[in-house]
Amino acid sequence: MIYSANDLKQFFKNVVEMIEDKKDYLSELDRKLGDGDHGVTMSIGWQAVNEQLDSDLKDEEDCTKISMAVARTFLSAVGSSVGPLYATGLLRGAKIAGNKSELNDSDLVNYWAAFVDGVKERGGAEVGDKTMMDTLIPFSETLKKQFTETGEASLAFESAVEAAKQGMESTKDLLSKKGRSSRLGERSKGAIDPGAASAYLILSIFLDSIKSLQHY
């Protein structure tokens, strides 16, 4: 497929919309395990991104610059745990995008693989720690494996997002080991990790954006 700069911007716009829709849910998850602000934080961050998409990035065609701007804007607007994590992911993806205005299948797979590596490096969490890594690592591994084996990017993303979903749901029964809920011990069982949820939602929005491409 050909994923243009506009497609990329549209994807980020769709994330903005999804976050507004899901922010109360995300905050509710965070109230159980943390400080109740994950939805608020995501909303603040993505609203700031939205302003950039409507202004400075309106005519930007360089996918690297777009991704970097989104990263910096998000980080700058929110800080908190997810600022550095998502921003680092987006900056690594930005690097992969190689200043191109159109990304091909390989680019997209590498973008997201680099995204996940970036989040992992910044946060240092592993699968089983009850964080967004429980969503992102299965996603990334499935994505890379599937694409390597089949060469089919769409299908690879589809499987990967399914793995992401299962990863997110697995956080329900995990004992938290990182972040605010890691201090809960046994009490951290029974609720989905908020970051794992937001990561899954973002990935599934991306999957939707690929699928809608294919209708052209």
Add this chain to the structure above:
Amino acid sequence: MIYSANDLKQFFKNVVEMIEDKKDYLSELDRKLGDGDHGVTMSIGWQAVNEQLDSDLKDEEDCTKISMAVARTFLSAVGSSVGPLYATGLLRGAKIAGNKSELNDSDLVNYWAAFVDGVKERGGAEVGDKTMMDTLIPFSETLKKQFTETGEASLAFESAVEAAKQGMESTKDLLSKKGRSSRLGERSKGAIDPGAASAYLILSIFLDSIKSLQHY
């Protein structure tokens, strides 16, 4: 009738018991119009009186000293609006008691008339101001009139306490003019004044104590 020092002390003891029973009600009245503490204050004050009745006043036979001690103990324990008011009343009554160990009909009538005068002087309120004076002044006027006319103390107290009750109930529809609720204007209508209620209750306890005398 002969009202002994022990009868006087027993009366005060009965007030203590009644206040514990009615304190929540009195505070509830005060929440509507004031700061919600009238029952608490009465309880603190009368509990302090109770301790005195059980200790220093145990063997006291002088009705003046008893009444003075109750006044000072009450005032010292609570301050607030009702401390000076009730204490001044009891001090005036104490003076009337003339250091006697037994009070006769005249003494009792004069005691309570002086009590009401004392409260009135201290607080400066009149009938219609929505205070305890709405209970006490009708009580005092009826008491003095009835006793002067009939010479019958028991019946005079009975009529007086009935007038007190009506006075208390009349506070429901009065606009407050003194104390905390006086700033309410129209909003002070519709609730019985807490001090008017506690004053009535004390007087009716006294009436009970006279009536139980007559059963000997």
Add this chain to the structure above:
Amino acid sequence: MKKLMNDPTNVVDEMIDGYLKAHPTYIQQSPKNSRTIVTVRETKPGKVGVVIGGGSGHEPGFMGYVGDGMADGVAIGNIFASPSPDPILEAAKLVDKGSGVVILHGNYAGDVMNFGMAKELAEMEDIRVETVLTTDDVASAPKEESEKRRGIAGEFFGFKTAGAAADKGYHLDDVVRVAKKTNENTRSMGVGLSPCSLPQTGEPSFVLEENEMEIGLGHHGEPGIEKGQIQSADQVADRLLNDILADMPLEKGDNVAVLVNGLGSTTRMELYIMFRRVEQVLKEKGVKIHRSYVGDYMTSLEMGGCSITLMKLDEELAELIDYPADCPMFVQK
């Protein structure tokens, strides 16, 4: 409503006990009356004594304001109840250095009676006592009856200026003059959002719906002048200022001190948001803010809400406001 306490009947005395143990370099208790607290520090010879007091439940008011440049002694009542005459008299005796004592209190029935009785008793013991009332709450009576008004957060400014005046060596009459001038130049108004509860009853002091606020609520939970839909901070600030400025108009070039006071559970974040609007309004009018105080200065247990106080300053009052103070619950350099 939950509280961290032991036997509710002992809350005030235990609070005092904890307070004395926390700040022994500032304060001590009278051996004769456990509700009288005075400064431990030497004050200048011949200094006019300053006594404050009232019900507890307003901390830092009143006991928190004993110290250098503020009050020398305090009489502590039960919660929301005026102290009885004894601890007031005892405070006056302890702080009297021969130049007389100024007693500052609020304009509540209980305070007027108890402090009045204490003054009579003090005079019988040849202590010269003057009392000055605070009547800053514009919501509690109309301008024509301003002598009936409640004292709320504005009492803080009275403590500050009278305490500073006394520390600067003013004579008794001038301390009184300053305290009266402060009162004449101070206006406040508050808003309540959520109730407090007395430890002994556990019951909320008033009821407001989830979306209601009450303008002009008293700082013991006494009903205010108007219940209505909760508004934005700017709208509330405008309303409070409107009533204050209608009562004490200010002109371009006037100099004021501002106090945005929290009633207990309102966050400092909200207080600063309220202050922001106060500053905007005053700036628009060309009124200069000499000094600002934002925080919990006169609370009402855990009540939600706040009050705005404006004090018009002349040169003397500005100097007294700026004068340093050092108390366990208030320090100013």
Add this chain to the structure above:
Amino acid sequence: MKKLMNDPTNVVDEMIDGYLKAHPTYIQQSPKNSRTIVTVRETKPGKVGVVIGGGSGHEPGFMGYVGDGMADGVAIGNIFASPSPDPILEAAKLVDKGSGVVILHGNYAGDVMNFGMAKELAEMEDIRVETVLTTDDVASAPKEESEKRRGIAGEFFGFKTAGAAADKGYHLDDVVRVAKKTNENTRSMGVGLSPCSLPQTGEPSFVLEENEMEIGLGHHGEPGIEKGQIQSADQVADRLLNDILADMPLEKGDNVAVLVNGLGSTTRMELYIMFRRVEQVLKEKGVKIHRSYVGDYMTSLEMGGCSITLMKLDEELAELIDYPADCPMFVQK
């Protein structure tokens, strides 16, 4: 849960606006980053810069502690959210006088990442930066994993000693040494009674029954270690002290500073009742209280509850605790 605010999305920036307007003789905002506030006052040449920061919602922490003898600059995050690297870097730049900058922050995932990134960026600009974490909350991890512990009210002592050390002219390494020593000698534990709510959601941060309390609750509302029936103040104080002293045993003759910190809506009355028990327990053990702090020092919006912090003092730390300070929300003579 009701609040006095305007548009909830603007609460932090409006609070900052109000704060700057209230205290212009203390603080100023960076023209480059609205979430960076620094002292307006001249500090001594060559002074080590002290930067603090974290999420808002804890006022007086953190922005209230910029001033003489405390921090020179602060980076202000969204409510309960670490600031991003930019305002932290900007603060470091502004307060650096060539002798390096110490940055003090709490041990939360967000803080560690954002302050870490800021430190890297500062070093790329040749500013020498050292960071010191506070890990005083004994409820948040066992002793064997104490480096994982949260920073709660004990951060105040870190600001106090590091700020004093820097003001006394200590070199960067010694300010760091002092900050680390403070952290090693400070332990805290808290209890929650009632929730706070974020302005943007209006939802209570946690749920407790009418008769429940939660021991070890985090100061952003993070769940604690034990929910149970609410107990008396003395029992709660004993429990908190028990866990603190089990972790940092004290002996007869030891010298401590005590902080009984209110989380927002808990009254000063209750805090002094809690302190009373702390003093009794320490006195029984023969531990000397050098200085006490009782009040709202590190709140959690309008949360109900409090924490107890003990800091073991040697001669150096005692001197630094006693050192004067002058900030908009904290003054000590």
